[in-house]
Amino acid sequence: xxxxxxxxxxxxxxxxxxxxxxxxxxxxxxxxxxxxxxxxxxxxxxxxxxxxxxxxxxxxxxxxxxxxxxxxxxxxxxxxxxxxxxxxxxxxxxxxxxxxxxxxxxxxxxxxx
Numbered sequence: 001x002x003x004x005x006x007x008x009x010x011x012x013x014x015x016x017x018x019x020x021x022x023x024x025x026x027x028x029x030x031x032x033x034x035x036x037x038x039x040x041x042x043x044x045x046x047x048x049x050x051x052x053x054x055x056x057x058x059x060x061x062x063x064x065x066x067x068x069x070x071x072x073x074x075x076x077x078x079x080x081x082x083x084x085x086x087x088x089x090x091x092x093x094x095x096x097x098x099x100x101x102x103x104x105x106x107x108x109x110x111x112x113x
Contacts (some may be wrong), residue, residue: 004108009023009024045103045106045107048103049103052096052099052100052103055092055096059089059092059096066086066089069082
C-alpha cells in the first residue's frame with residue numbers, strides 16, 4: 001500500500017468509527033460475500049489497464065511508421081493524406097491520455113485534474 005492508499009484506508013476506517021483492523025476485516029468479508037462483483041471490479045480495471053498498454057504499443061508502432069513516411073517524404077515521395085492521418089493519430093493519443101488520467105483518478109478516488 002502506498003502512502004495515499006494507506007491514508008484513504010485509515011480515513012475510511014476513522015469515518016466509520018472503526019479500528020483499521022475492524023474496517024479491514026469488514027471490507028474483506030464484504031468483498032468475499034459477493035465474489036462475482038469483486039472479481040468484476042478487479043477484472044474491469046485490469047482489462048482497462050491492459051487495453052491502455054496495448055494502445056501504447058500501437059502508438060509506438062505508428063511512431064515507427066511515421067518515421068518511414070518522413071524518410072519517404074525526404075526522398076521526394078508524395079503523401080496527400082498525411083495531415084489527416086496525423087490529426088487522427090493525435091486525437092487517438094489524446095483520448096488514450098484522457099482514459100489513463102480518468103483511470104488514475106478513479107483509482108485515487110478523485111476526479112481527473
